[in-house]
Amino acid sequence: MTTQAGECPFHGNSVITHTTADPVRGSGGEEPATVSPDAVDYPVADWVDVAALSTSPYPTYARLRAESPVAWVPQLNKFLVTSYAGCHTVEQDQELFSANVSGATMTRAIGAQPMLRKDDPEHAADRAPVNPVLRPKSIKEVWGPIFERNAETYLQKVAELGPDEADLNRDYAAPVASQNLIDLLGLKDVSVEQVRRWSHDFIAGMGNVLDDQSIWDRCDAATAEADRLLEELIPYYRQNPDASMVSAFANSGLPTANVAANVKLTISGGMNEPQHMVTNMVWALSNHVDQREQVLADPAWWASVFDEAVRWQSPIGMYPRETTRETVLEGVHIPAGAGIGVVVASANRDEGHFGASAAEFDINRTKRPHLAFGSGVHLCAGHWAAKTSIGQIAVPMAYERFPGLRVDQRRSESWDGWVFRGLTSLPVTWN
Ligand code: HEM
Structure with a gap:
């Protein structure tokens, strides 16, 4: 089949080329059996530079949204969905856009299929046991005092290092997120460093x-x-x-293999992202001193700081789904069995949803729902734990202890990743 000039239903943008190449994952160059030739016509964004995504993903996302918010990216073997509307549609329909992705790096990384790679009812059965542990009341009453104790412990270590040496990622965000997770899961005699390493190695495997x-x-060693x-x-x-959480899983009647897979899923998702949120919030406030003053004057703003930071620099940038049958998404024909990349970090900066200032950090913006925690049946199980442990406890306590806390301009910071993205180093000072 050839694509004829003028028949393009997408944008007619010259940078997007149309192709008939087979996008079905793992099927080589074979024609997908379920797709009629007329339907195999979609924008191709073969210009996407995957290495550049890790360094600075937002310019690529902005171009994809402008030119084709649903586009086949051959380098990734996926259709990337970058608009808010497109991502939201995918998340609401697990029957059409399955989380049970073939060849999933997540299943490979942790050795078995966790809840995040299952659809209902299997997904719901895996998730149900831990929902009560992670409800707001339990988080506040049972876990809040433990999160406070952990923050206090590591703030003391930051103080001992001093304002010329401390790295907020290494010395506070990572150990606090790790210890919080050790306690919440009930991992008992493991070290902060060991869980930090497991989490990072699992995450690296899941993003591989x-x-x-x-x-x-x-990843296999972890x-x-x-x-x-x-x-x-x-x-x-x-x-x-x-x-x-391990107790809830262990007593759920789930097979041991399911329990182990879901605990390893939680070790990865439950540490890396909260860790990134500690540094994201401090980085955002250091670069927006008026908003920093606003929240320090009135702590009621901490919830908005967390919510805006998780939207603006989403720690999970993209996650996969797979079509169960041929469909049309945002005007683009997608064959059955195609890999989909739900780029929530892009959706969270979609001007069509958040307005012209979507790319700016603004705690005073009119609240609109974002997708940093996903939505639909896989909505992050730990979102209350993250909001409380980081947004209400770890970061506010850091400013109480060091009111002048800010990025140390004398030393350099570093960011990395796009599937999972965050600061890998954030030198801070406070005098
Ligand atoms: C700011 C921190 C966090 C962010 C940004 C985040 C983000 C996400 C996102 C986007 C998903 C959905 C992925 C998908 O649909 O494919 C998810 C799922 C999940 N998250 Fe989080 N997460 C965070 C913290 C946590 C914490 C602290 C825990 C555990 C204590 C946790 C446990 C989970 C679990 C178990 C799932 C799978 C839910 C399911 O499949 O039903 N997360 N998270």
Whole structure:
């Protein structure tokens, strides 16, 4: 089939080329059986530079939204969906856009399929046991005091390092997020450093869309260590139940393999993203001193600071789905079995949804729903835990302890990633 000039239903933009190449994952160059030739016509964004995405993804997202918010990106073997409306549509329809993605890097990374790679009813069965642990009341009453204690412990360490040496990521965000998760999961005798390493190695594996063997090696080693721990913990919690997530999973009647996969999923998602939110918030406030003054004058603004920072610099940038049948999304024909990248970091800066100032950090903006925690059945299970532990406790306590807290301009910061994105180093000072 050839694409004829003028028949393009998308944008007629010359940068987007149309193709008939087969986008069905893993099917080589074969024609998808379920797609009629007329339907195989979609924009191709073959200009996307994956390395540039990791350095600075937002210019690419802006161009994709402007030229074609649903586009086949051959380098990624996926249709990237970059508009708010497109991402929201995908998230609301698990029957058409399945989370049970074939060849999923997540299942490969943690050795079995967790809830995030299942559709209902299997997904709901895996998730139900931990919902009560993660409800607002339990987070506030059971876990709030523990999150405060952890923040206090590591603020003391930051103070000991002093305003010329402290790195907010290394010395506060990472250990606080790690210890919070150790407690919430009930992992008992593991170190902050060990869980930090597991989380980062799992995340690297889950984002390993280019199949780098050295990343798989690190990830496999972390999986083996975590599995050994769970072999002891699961029977322990069956005998000694408590309020933790591993206890809830262990006593749910779920098979041990499901429990282990979901605990490893939580180790990755439950640490890396809260860690990134500590540094995101401080970075955003350091670069917007008027808004920093506003929240320091009235702590009621902390909820808005968290919500705006998670929208503006979303720690999870993209996650995958797969079409179960041929469909049309935002005017673009997509075949059955095609890989979809739901680019929530782009949706969260969509001018069509957030207005012309979407790319700016503004805690006073009119509230509109964002997708940083996903939506639909996979809406982040830990969103209350994250909002409370970071937005209400870890970051406000850091400013109480160091009212002058800000990015240290004498030393350099670093950002990395797009599937998962955040500050890997944030030197801070406060005098
Ligand atoms: C700011 C911090 C966090 C962000 C931005 C975040 C983001 C997300 C997103 C976008 C999803 C949906 C992904 C998809 O649909 O494919 C998700 C799911 C999930 N998150 Fe989070 N998360 C955060 C913190 C946490 C924490 C603290 C926990 C655990 C204590 C957690 C546990 C989970 C779990 C278990 C799922 C899977 C839910 C399901 O499949 O039903 N997350 N998260």
